[in-house]
Amino acid sequence: MAKMLFGGVTENVVTRDEFPLEKAREVLAGETIAVIGYGVQGPGQSLNLRDNGFNVIVGQREGRTFDKAVADGWVPGQTLFGIEEACRRATVVMCLLSDAAVMSVWPLMKPCLAPGKALYFSHGFAITWNDRTGVVPPPDVDVIMVAPKGSGTSLRTMFLEGRGLNSSYAVWQDATGRALERTLALGIGIGSGYLFETTFEREAVSDLTGERGSLMGAIQGLLLAQYEVLRENGHTPSEAFNETVEELTQSLMPLFAQRGMDWMYANCSTTAQRGALDWMGPFHDAIKPVMQRLYESVRSGHEAQVSIDSNSRPGYREGLEEELRALRESEMWQAAATVRRLRPENN
Numbered sequence: 001m002a003k004m005l006f007g008g009v010t011e012n013v014v015t016r017d018e019f020p021l022e023k024a025r026e027v028l029a030g031e032t033i034a035v036i037g038y039g040v041q042g043p044g045q046s047l048n049l050r051d052n053g054f055n056v057i058v059g060q061r062e063g064r065t066f067d068k069a070v071a072d073g074w075v076p077g078q079t080l081f082g083i084e085e086a087c088r089r090a091t092v093v094m095c096l097l098s099d100a101a102v103m104s105v106w107p108l109m110k111p112c113l114a115p116g117k118a119l120y121f122s123h124g125f126a127i128t129w130n131d132r133t134g135v136v137p138p139p140d141v142d143v144i145m146v147a148p149k150g151s152g153t154s155l156r157t158m159f160l161e162g163r164g165l166n167s168s169y170a171v172w173q174d175a176t177g178r179a180l181e182r183t184l185a186l187g188i189g190i191g192s193g194y195l196f197e198t199t200f201e202r203e204a205v206s207d208l209t210g211e212r213g214s215l216m217g218a219i220q221g222l223l224l225a226q227y228e229v230l231r232e233n234g235h236t237p238s239e240a241f242n243e244t245v246e247e248l249t250q251s252l253m254p255l256f257a258q259r260g261m262d263w264m265y266a267n268c269s270t271t272a273q274r275g276a277l278d279w280m281g282p283f284h285d286a287i288k289p290v291m292q293r294l295y296e297s298v299r300s301g302h303e304a305q306v307s308i309d310s311n312s313r314p315g316y317r318e319g320l321e322e323e324l325r326a327l328r329e330s331e332m333w334q335a336a337a338t339v340r341r342l343r344p345e346n347n
Contacts, residue, residue: 002014002015002018011196011197012196012197013194013195013196013197014169014184014187014194014195014196015194015195016164016188016193016194019184019185019188019195020188021052021188021189023185023188024052024184024185024186024188024189025052025053025054025185025189027178027181027182027184027185028054028055028092028182028185028186028189030091031054031055031091031092032055032056032057032089032090032091032092033049033054033055033056033057033090033091033092033094033186034056034057034058034059034086034087034089034090034092034093034094035049035056035057035058035059035086035094035096036058036059036060036083036086036087036093036094036095036096036097036105036109037059037060037065037095037096037097037098037101038058038060038065038066038068038069038096039065039096039097039098040096040098040151040152041096041122041148041151041152041155042058042060042065042096042152043068043069043072043152043153043156044148044151044152044153044154044155044156044159044190044191045094045096045122045148045152045155045190046058046074046094047072047156048155048156048159048189048190048191049186049189049190051159052189052191054189056079057074057079057080057081057086057089057090058074058079058080058081058086059081059082059083059084059085059086059087060080060082060083061082061083062082066080083105083108083109084108084109084112087108087109087112087113088112090117091116091117091118092117092118092120092182092186093109093112093113093117093118093119093120094120094122094186095109095119095120095121095126096121096122098311099123099125099126099133099307099308099311100307100308100311100312102125102126102133102135103126103133103134103135103308106126106133106134106135110137110138113137113138113141114141115138115140115141115175116140116141116175116176117141117142118141118142118143118144118176118179118182119137119141119142119143119144120144120145120146120183120186121143121144121145121147121200122145122146122147122148123145123147123203123204123207124145124147124170124199124200124201124202124203124204124207125204125207125208125304125307127143127145127172127200127204128200128201128204128205128304129204129301129304129305132301132304132305132308133308137173139173139175140175141173141175142171142173142174142175142176142178142179142182143171143172143173143179144169144170144171144172144179144182144183144186145168145169145170145171145172145183145200145203146167146168146169146183146186146187146190146192146195147167147168147169147170147198147203147207148165148166148167148190148192149165149166149167149168150165155190155191158191158193159191163193164191164192164193164194165191165192165193166192166193166194166195166196167187167190167192167193167194167195167196168195168196168197168198168203169183169184169187169195169196169197169198170183170197170198170199170200170202170203171183172199172200204304205295205298205299208298208303208304209291209294209295209298212294212298212303213291213294218287218290218291220327223244223245223248223332224330224332226240226243226244227240227241227244227245227332230243230244231331237331237332237334237335238335238338238339240332240335241332241335241336241339242339244332245332245336246336246339252264252268255267265277
């Protein structure tokens with residue numbers, strides 16, 4: 001475990017050089033890893049572990065995702081089981097169900113957690129707010145987490161490209177004295193680029209803040225506001241979309257992802273540089289109070305309760321699909337569909 005400086009702050013970081021795949025295999029030798037759930041994170045983590053030589057099985061109820069697991073090579077009765085059977089067979093139970101599904105399935109999982117097993121999560125939600133979720137693990141099992149900083153699809157794609165998606169890690173309960181090494185071995189096994197230390201609570205709060213903020217909620221609000229202003233002032237859908245979204249995602253984001261925001265600025269015109277430097281302050285001042293309110297809403301547990309209540313409401317899935325349909329069919333994202341078709345790689 002190395003000490004690394006991030007903006008002047010020292011953090012614990014584990015790299016593949018320090019904890020190579022061979023060591024991960026040694027730590028988990030003789031363990032049976034059950035990936036419970038085959039939705040967002042399940043496929044990427046289970047397939048990466050399997051390809052890296054670990055003993056992996058999948059636990060999933062019958063239905064569409066069960067069929068997807070079969071299509072991915074998991075064999076019913078051999079490496080693919082119902083949730084309870086997979087939990088019984090496993091020494092490491094990787095709970096990769098959605099937050100709502102964890103609460104409904106937990107009464108089936110808990111009796112299968114014999115002493116010495118490890119219970120693994122990729123999100124701190126269920127444990128951080130277990131007064132609301134009811135997910136209270138037995139005291140004689142390890143409770144650990146590796147949280148990839150991206151989707152399961154990205155985790156798998158980057159693995160196949162020989163790269164890795166960075167992940168955070170945490171130990172909530174060390175019953176065996178092996179919780180940390182199990183955590184790091186699993187983090188390397190699923191294909192993490194590097195691992196940085198956190199806690200279940202910090203991961204849950206930062207994750208919910210990020211999803212509602214710069215990763216999804218805020219970015220959609222910002223893009224839509226600019227698109228609307230351009231359209232209201234006579235700009236065409238194509239021009240408004242290209243200036244709002246296409247240039248950001250296809251040109252500028254790769255630049256600051258590669259070497260930072262200052263490098264992206266340096267590779268733009270002096271007019272763009274001056275305007276960006278002048279206007280980032282007003283945007284920061286307008287947005288930070290919203291981010292502070294969002295953070296407090298997450299930290300207090302309010303956002304968790306909204307999620308729990310929404311997911312348990314009859315007809316929630318249908319309502320969600322309607323909201324997503326309205327987003328998909330909005331003018332901005334209909335313009336996006338046309339722009340994507342016109343990209344050279346699609347012609």
